[in-house]
Amino acid sequence: MRQFATMFRQIAQHKWAWPFLEPVDVKGLGLHDYYKVIEKPMDLGTIKKKMESSEYSNVREIYADVRLVFKNAMRYNEEKEDVYVMAESLLEKFEEKWLLIMPKLVEEEKKQADEEAEKHANKQLTLEAAQAEMARDLSNELYEIDLQLERLRESVVQRCRKLSTQEKKGLSAALGRLSPEDLSKALKMVSESNPSFPAGAPEVELDIDVQTDVTLWRLKVFVQEALKAANKGSGGTNAQNNNNTGTGEINKNNAKRRREISDAINKASTKRAKKA
Numbered sequence: 526m527r528q529f530a531t532m533f534r535q536i537a538q539h540k541w542a543w544p545f546l547e548p549v550d551v552k553g554l555g556l557h558d559y560y561k562v563i564e565k566p567m568d569l570g571t572i573k574k575k576m577e578s579s580e581y582s583n584v585r586e587i588y589a590d591v592r593l594v595f596k597n598a599m600r601y602n603e604e605k606e607d608v609y610v611m612a613e614s615l616l617e618k619f620e621e622k623w624l625l626i627m628p629k630l631v632e633e634e635k636k637q638a639d640e641e642a643e644k645h646a647n648k649q650l651t652l653e654a655a656q657a658e659m660a661r662d663l664s665n666e667l668y669e670i671d672l673q674l675e676r677l678r679e680s681v682v683q684r685c686r687k688l689s690t691q692e693k694k695g696l697s698a699a700l701g702r703l704s705p706e707d708l709s710k711a712l713k714m715v716s717e718s719n720p721s722f723p724a725g726a727p728e729v730e731l732d733i734d735v736q737t738d739v740t741l742w743r744l745k746v747f748v749q750e751a752l753k754a755a756n757k758g759s760g761g762t763n764a765q766n767n768n769n770t771g772t773g774e775i776n777k778n779n780a781k782r783r784r785e786i787s788d789a790i791n792k793a794s795t796k797r798a799k800k801a
Contacts, residue, residue, distance in 0.1 A: 556601075571590075688745070711748065
């Protein structure tokens with residue numbers, strides 16, 4: 526920037542620079558079509574003020590404005606006119622001086638680009654490190670929540686009484702009355718506490734006596750709600766369904782399927798009773 530300022534001062538102090546030091550007096554010179562020909566007026570005085578007030582972000586912006594000063598003059602004036610010749614001569618001198626500082630300019634721009642890239646990379650690394658730390662903190666918080674939930678569940682189980690033998694038998698019978706959809710949900714509950722349980726198999730044996738208290742209570746609550754919802758949904762339509770031969774056949778098949786499932790559920794308990 527200092528080198529460019531020196532070069533600019535030399536051009537501005539040239540003996541032919543005086544027509545370009547101030548904005549064109551369009552009104553005083555009667556140049557009625559000036560703004561139709563020149564889209565962006567520019568002069569060396571305006572450039573100097575902008576340089577002093579640091580309005581330019583880089584040297585190339587100043588270079589473009591200086592060229593614009595002389596290009597405007599050459600565009601508006603005829604080649605044979607003095608202003609055109611003066612502008613062309615100064616532009617040529619300016620371009621020669623510009624070529625002298627170009628190597629240094631390119632070097633500085635590359636250095637600045639490298640610094641910006643390094644700064645961006647460091648910023649990205651810092652951001653990623655912060656995100657990783659946040660992820661670790663969140664993972665630790667979730668782990669603590671899981672531990673608290675596990676303690677709470679254990680506390681609830683300890684406060685709950687164990688199901689009696691009669692209640693277990695009632696639960697087994699109630700499971701057999703569930704719809705196939707609800708029964709699948711119930712078996713999935715068992716698999717959640719016992720991953721080795723084949724909930725999706727065509728035939729399963731569910732031993733009520735070996736299930737945890739938490740699983741039994743979950744099954745008990747779910748079965749009660751499911752049967753209650755089923756009874757409410759079928760209320761007032763049983764008579765009509767019984768008169769429909771096709772529907773009656775489906776009900777018979779469902780009943781048969783539920784009996785088979787109930788037998789499978791009680792199979793394990795029966796084997797244990799025989800052993801005893």
